[in-house]
Amino acid sequence: MSVSGKPSLGSQARREEGVAWLFLAPSLVLFAVFTGLPVISAFFISFTHWDLFNPPRLALFDNYIALWNDPIFRQVLGNTGYYVALAVPLQMLLGLLCALGLNRGVPGQGVFRVIYFLPVVTSTVAAGLVWAWLFNSNFGLINMGLSLLGASELPKWLVSSRWAMPAVIAVSVWQGLGYAMVLFLAGLQNIRRDVYEAAAIDGATGLTRLWYITLPLLSPMTFFVLIISIIGSFQVFELVYVMTKAGPSNATNTLVFFIYQNGFMFYQMGIASAAAMVLFLIVLALTLVQYRLQNRWVHYE
């Protein structure tokens, strides 16, 4: 191709290559040190006994077997599943309803959007604190309100093994629905207007239009919101830390709290890393499921 006249082409491409690696250098170093190598190390640490004070000892599969036989870990997985199974659909449903409402062009929609989104930018620690106060079983606003309404048997909320998790879930729905709403709004605004105009000519209105046009065309976004919400929910930690410290008696202990507890309270780096690998596998599997199912379930225009 470059028969004559441009002998510099090759060297120019090579120079561009060199420049590219210079631009990439800072990110490569940081990525290797704080993400790449740690992922690999976490894998190896999960096969050791290591308390950080003595050198690590080879454990082979001991940590995984210990997790498998640990009733608390099973409870933790169950709790996390319970949390995800309730928090995700509620966040998504309420986020979708808000987005559909706001997308109609109601007065003050800009203000509404900001208000619904505020909890998303709020520190989860601060949000957990105020909700712990609201759910306080003796002096919290919720129970005071319930007793003003005449309720006689008040839930003990955060100190009750039955009600603590629903309370944590309620807070996560409050905090997360604005995020789903914003994504759904973007998805709704991405639907072309002429589709609705065509539907109007065919006489589709109201719920018919919602069911047969809006929701199918929104499905790529719905699927995306579903997957990132599930992945995010599996990592719930801060609300649990602030509101219940995983109690009462592990009723609200979740996967990431379990990792924190074993790593940084019990100094069992091996067990904590093995639990982190379980979390990694769950997230990985969900991501792969997303790629597989996306084409089958999702309607593109």
Next chain:
Amino acid sequence: MNSARSTPTAVDWLIFLLLLAGALLMCGPFIWMISTSLKPSAEVFRFPPTLLSADPQPGNYARIFSTIPFGQAIGNSVIVATSVTLLQLVVCSMAAYAFACLRFRGREVLFLIYLAALMVPSQVTLIPNFILIRNLGWIDTYQGLILPYAFSSFGTFLLRQYMKTIPAELIEAARIDGANHLQIYAGVVLPLSLPALGALAIFTFVAQWNNFLWPLITTSKPSMQVTTVALASLQGQFNTDWPLLMTGSVLAIVPMLIVFALGNRSFISGITTGSFGGR
């Protein structure tokens, strides 16, 4: 989409009222937080509850600074969040420039590796990173709080998607004028990427300000705590002093509300750009 519609229907009004009720529910905790923060300690246990105290205590906001080094914690949060944001803007935009505007062998593979890192939950790298920081003697240091966050795959992805939309002719024209890549990056591409850089900056700043688990495990001295950690330890020490705890919560939230008020459009565009690209 109903801008053409002239009169709101009954359904529109119903939806408006539902949204209004929902908005009140969303605001409720914030209002209660402020209300409690201004009450005398004993009044919070009174039944029935009061919204506005007859004896408001703005002094609670002074008390928190004398009880724990909360001013220092806010300062630490500002230092950490600002440094992480600036570093990410530089590091991610450099990487994004290479991915979007330069040709090199292994470009697609490396980009996929960076993207794959988005699937790794941060808790997976938590323990090795903690061990690393500890071995470096970086517990209770700013570099320990900042450097692990100086690069982000998300930021690189966001900026690369944006830089891809810059017309190649602009870059070509600069090259013909004799500009080198550093000049094109700093003089052409970065100025044109300001919306994406702004979105990343706000997104990163808010995320860092609210970050909790990493600073929790890598700081032990109160003087190195960031706001979220200081707040959590305040809860440990004064777990029934609700006015004090709510004062701290208000102070932890207000700066983010200001940041968000200034840039809510770019914040939201950052989130949604990520979602459309990720599909």
